[in-house]
Amino acid sequence: MSASSSAKELNVENASRGVWLVKVPKYISSRWERAPPLSEVGRLKITKGPGGKPEILFDLSDDLVAMKDAQNSSGSTSKDQPVIPKAHRFTISDISNQHLAVFSHSEDEKGNQVLAVEGNVVQKGECRPMGDNKYMALKKKTIVAARQPTKQVLQLDKAVVNYKPIAAHKADIEFEQRRKAEGKKSREDKDKVMDVLFAAFEKHQYYNIKDLERITKQPIPYLKEILKEICIYNAKNPHKNMWELKPEYRHYTASDKS
Amino acid sequence: MSQSQEFVVRVPRETKKRFHVMRFSAALNVDVTKWKSGRLERENNIKEFKGSVEEVPKYGAGSEFGRDMKEEARRKKYGITTKKYKAEDQPWILRVNGREGRKYRGIREGGVSENTSYYVFFQAHDGAFEAFSVSEWYNFIPIPKYKALTAEEAEEKFVKRDKILNYFSVMASKKKQGEESGENIEEKLVKKKKKDFKVSDMDDWNYDSDNSGIKSENQSDEEDQKPKNKLKGSNKKVKKGKGKKKGSDDEDDDSEPHEDSDEGDFDTREVDYMSSSSSSEEEEVDEKLNRELKGVEDEDALRQLVISDEEEEEEENREKSIDPNSEKTQSEESKKIPELDQKVKIKQEKDDSNSGSSSSSEDSDDSDFDDSKFQSAMFMQKKVNKSKNGSDASKSVTDSSLVEEKDEKHSKSAIKRKLISPEAPVSKKPKSMDSNVVNDGITEEAVKRYLMRKPMTTTELLQKFKSKKIPMGTDFTTTIAQIIKKLNPEKQTIKGKLYLSIKPS
Numbered sequence: 001m002s003a004s005s006s007a008k009e010l011n012v013e014n015a016s017r018g019v020w021l022v023k024v025p026k027y028i029s030s031r032w033e034r035a036p037p038l039s040e041v042g043r044l045k046i047t048k049g050p051g052g053k054p055e056i057l058f059d060l061s062d063d064l065v066a067m068k069d070a071q072n073s074s075g076s077t078s079k080d081q082p083v084i085p086k087a088h089r090f091t092i093s094d095i096s097n098q099h100l101a102v103f104s105h106s107e108d109e110k111g112n113q114v115l116a117v118e119g120n121v122v123q124k125g126e127c128r129p130m131g132d133n134k135y136m137a138l139k140k141k142t143i144v145a146a147r148q149p150t151k152q153v154l155q156l157d158k159a160v161v162n163y164k165p166i167a168a169h170k171a172d173i174e175f176e177q178r179r180k181a182e183g184k185k186s187r188e189d190k191d192k193v194m195d196v197l198f199a200a201f202e203k204h205q206y207y208n209i210k211d212l213e214r215i216t217k218q219p220i221p222y223l224k225e226i227l228k229e230i231c232i233y234n235a236k237n238p239h240k241n242m243w244e245l246k247p248e249y250r251h252y253t254a255s256d257k258s
Numbered sequence: 259m260s261q262s263q264e265f266v267v268r269v270p271r272e273t274k275k276r277f278h279v280m281r282f283s284a285a286l287n288v289d290v291t292k293w294k295s296g297r298l299e300r301e302n303n304i305k306e307f308k309g310s311v312e313e314v315p316k317y318g319a320g321s322e323f324g325r326d327m328k329e330e331a332r333r334k335k336y337g338i339t340t341k342k343y344k345a346e347d348q349p350w351i352l353r354v355n356g357r358e359g360r361k362y363r364g365i366r367e368g369g370v371s372e373n374t375s376y377y378v379f380f381q382a383h384d385g386a387f388e389a390f391s392v393s394e395w396y397n398f399i400p401i402p403k404y405k406a407l408t409a410e411e412a413e414e415k416f417v418k419r420d421k422i423l424n425y426f427s428v429m430a431s432k433k434k435q436g437e438e439s440g441e442n443i444e445e446k447l448v449k450k451k452k453k454d455f456k457v458s459d460m461d462d463w464n465y466d467s468d469n470s471g472i473k474s475e476n477q478s479d480e481e482d483q484k485p486k487n488k489l490k491g492s493n494k495k496v497k498k499g500k501g502k503k504k505g506s507d508d509e510d511d512d513s514e515p516h517e518d519s520d521e522g523d524f525d526t527r528e529v530d531y532m533s534s535s536s537s538s539e540e541e542e543v544d545e546k547l548n549r550e551l552k553g554v555e556d557e558d559a560l561r562q563l564v565i566s567d568e569e570e571e572e573e574e575n576r577e578k579s580i581d582p583n584s585e586k587t588q589s590e591e592s593k594k595i596p597e598l599d600q601k602v603k604i605k606q607e608k609d610d611s612n613s614g615s616s617s618s619s620e621d622s623d624d625s626d627f628d629d630s631k632f633q634s635a636m637f638m639q640k641k642v643n644k645s646k647n648g649s650d651a652s653k654s655v656t657d658s659s660l661v662e663e664k665d666e667k668h669s670k671s672a673i674k675r676k677l678i679s680p681e682a683p684v685s686k687k688p689k690s691m692d693s694n695v696v697n698d699g700i701t702e703e704a705v706k707r708y709l710m711r712k713p714m715t716t717t718e719l720l721q722k723f724k725s726k727k728i729p730m731g732t733d734f735t736t737t738i739a740q741i742i743k744k745l746n747p748e749k750q751t752i753k754g755k756l757y758l759s760i761k762p763s
Contacts, residue, residue: 010296010352020379021279022389029375029391037271044387047262058267099282101290102378102392103298106275115298118277119380120290206322239322252319 010103010115017119019102023126027084027138031064039063044090056090058127084138085129095124185219193218193226202251206234206242266386267379277378278394280352280364286400294355300348301363307343350396361403364396371395404429705741706760713750713759716742 035041041064045057065086100121106114129135196216213220231243282288315321350364376392407415708722719738747758
């Protein structure tokens with residue numbers, strides 16, 4: 001299915017596939033993201049209880065439990081590192097009041113958008129840690145961490161210089177250099193300038209003199225001289241301060257003269 | 259005792275593919291598994307995003323060099339930074355099962371994965387689960403296929419809110435209507451143009467007639483009294499004939515060929531409407547013509563004329579020094595068109611012919627009024643007379659195409675007559691005037707005619723006569739009661755009211 005980027009066909013081949021949608025705590029997801037690809041991140045144990053209700057347990061793999069938090073690994077000491085719970089229970093939540101489906105969005109080799117329905121959600125589960133001491137300790141730590149104010153008072157010994165005055169900014173220097181390189185604008189042959197002007201006026205009707213100066217690279221007085229011959233200057237709005245060709249030079253019919 | 263299964267959960271590294279959840283409300287009865295095909299694309303709402311920016315050509319005539327950039331710079335100067343339109347951030351438009359299928363709009367839901375993460379668990383072939391993280395949630399809402407009511411339409415419906423019983427079909431009926439009108443518009447257009455004018459004319463006349471013959475009064479001021487009266491008399495007669503015909507044989511209206519003339523008259527009148535006159539003389543003629551036409555169209559107008567002409571002219575003139583007509587004439591004057599002269603001639607011609615016919619009818623009118631059958635016969639005669647005369651005139655005016663159309667038109671005018679006549683309160687008197695039987699305008703004849711046309715209650719009947727100009731002092735309720743007794747009409751009780759009617763003999 002090579003759908004072009006304009007025609008966005010949705011591939012519904014996999015629509016009948018049943019999938020699970022699982023809500024996972026952040027501390028697990030952050031570890032899963034850093035786990036090596038296709039490694040085992042945990043085991044799911046489904047036990048059919050006597051009541052007929054299946055009990056689903058999820059155990060994180062030991063590697064992941066031992067894995068350090070991303071921010072903590074660099075910063076604080078490992079002793080601060082909270083220990084995350086290993087055992088989790090899957091609680092199945094009710095999704096009868098909504099219909100969920102999963103679709104994917106990717107790009108193929110040619111850069112085309114590929115859209116496909118990956119399946120419909122048959123069960124929505126929630127991965128919940130058992131409420132044991134480990135988990136409570138973890139929560140305690142996160143709460144304490146959350147209470148830390150993001151901005152703290154700090155006593156400074158000497159003044160901090162945030163801004164130093166600069167004589168010549170970088171942009172200014174660049175600009176100067178460019179201007180020097182171009183040199184002074186020299187008056188060119190009038191016909192040539194007019195050709196350039198006509199070519200420009202073919203694209204647009206109105207030009208500011210500064211734009212024309214840039215386009216033709218002619219000194220302004222000389223340019224004005226020529227413009228006065230072939231152009232009209234608009235002194236009023238709309239198109240204030242703009243030049244346009246005299247009607248006899250126009251290639252279009254002046255139908256909507258504003 | 260318990261049987262348990264163990265599955266390995268893996269997290270494949272998927273960088274290219276991004277998984278999203280699409281959520282539908284259960285009430286929508288969406289079943290993804292039954293989808294046969296689907297289209298999913300980002301909504302292109304760049305127009306709404308940009309808002310109402312006036313269209314300026316990007317190149318060629320009218321374009322300014324570097325306009326956009328300058329505008330942007332100017333805005334930046336004032337601290338306005340515009341957001342860039344991102345096609346990737348627009349809602350999804352989902353269409354399921356081809357063209358006929360439903361459409362949904364998927365809006366991204368924020369905050370779902372703020373404190374938690376969602377993973378999709380797929381079962382791989384070896385039984386292990388593969389978990390992919392969900393990046394976005396989209397809430398899909400169906401796009402209604404019908405168009406919502408506009409503010410005005412909604413208002414209209416709201417007024418009717420207690421009368422509409424079936425709310426489910428409101429949109430459907432609206433759609434249907436739209437289609438119909440779309441189809442019919444072209445068909446109707448041709449007919450309508452003329453018809454519309456007529457209708458409006460009629461309205462005017464009704465108004466006029468309520469005020470009883472304003473026009474004629476005006477006229478009388480301007481005109482030489484004597485010849486005018488004569489002319490009018492003749493006109494009246496003709497009209498009356500026609501009117502009666504209508505009253506008595508509405509059913510056998512399946513137009514004799516002579517009726518052509520009426521249609522012809524019609525057309526000229528319409529043209530008149532367009533190019534109404536300015537000078538007093540032209541006006542005169544116009545008005546006469548109009549009167550004729552009224553006669554053709556509905557009796558009321560005819561009667562109106564009669565009344566106004568004969569009886570009340572003098573009295574009324576005084577009363578109506580502030581008359582609405584003055585307005586009218588002015589407006590007419592303003593509408594003047596060069597073709598007028600020609601038309602005037604034609605009209606005059608017609609008038610002549612009419613007057614000729616009228617003389618013959620005049621004698622007969624007086625005696626025969628009590629007998630409706632006889633009457634109708636009379637009218638037929640008159641009609642024939644008149645139509646002969648009239649047809650010549652009209653033919654001179656109208657071209658052959660009009661004659662061809664006539665059948666259709668005729669039926670239309672008949673309908674109009676029917677519609678209008680019951681409403682118009684005027685009609686009673688004129689006849690009596692003509693026949694010189696009773697002075698006060700309430701005649702057996704008139705009552706009979708009313709009752710024949712449609713069943714009405716006594717109060718309605720009284721209403722009709724009230725609006726007439728009746729000389730003061732006459733006790734018309736008793737008169738009417740006597741007449742009703744005499745006629746002995748059929749009595750029906752509908753909705754607790756007594757309706758009187760007479761079967762047309």
